[in-house]
Amino acid sequence: MKTEGEQKELFLMDKKAAKAVLKGEPHVLVRDVTQEQAWKEHAGVARTLMCLPLRGEGEILGTVSIFDKFPHKTFFLPRSPRKTSSRSESSSGTRRRR
Numbered sequence: 001m002k003t004e005g006e007q008k009e010l011f012l013m014d015k016k017a018a019k020a021v022l023k024g025e026p027h028v029l030v031r032d033v034t035q036e037q038a039w040k041e042h043a044g045v046a047r048t049l050m051c052l053p054l055r056g057e058g059e060i061l062g063t064v065s066i067f068d069k070f071p072h073k074t075f076f077l078p079r080s081p082r083k084t085s086s087r088s089e090s091s092s093g094t095r096r097r098r
Contacts, residue, residue, distance in 0.1 A: 009045045015050035016042075018063040027052050031073065 017028040028051040031037040039049075046067040053060045 006045070009042070013039075013042045013045050013049065013067070014051070017049055017065055019053050021053050021063050022060060029062045 017030075018085070020028050028049065030036055030039050030049040032047055034043045034047070048068045049065065049098070051063050052063040054062045054064055
């Protein structure tokens with residue numbers, strides 16, 4: 001169980017995300033707070049955060065936030081490098097394989 005101070009820090013992190021969603025952001029997704037300047041102040045509280053709006057009858061009724069429990073882990077798998085196309089256009093405008 002988190003200490004009272006840790007719970008307060010988690011609440012402040014949640015409050016920041018909820019305010020962003022309530023002000024118009026479609027959602028908040030922070031994969032790693034240590035890598036995003038706007039969230040670095042929360043490093044050590046949680047590593048990953050997702051905040052989504054709860055909608056009803058066209059209005060936002062509230063938000064739902066999900067955090068990881070352990071700052072040293074994340075609930076996302078590492079991103080794999082994207083494969084790029086092996087095709088390029090030649091000067092005549094036709095495509096050829098490299």
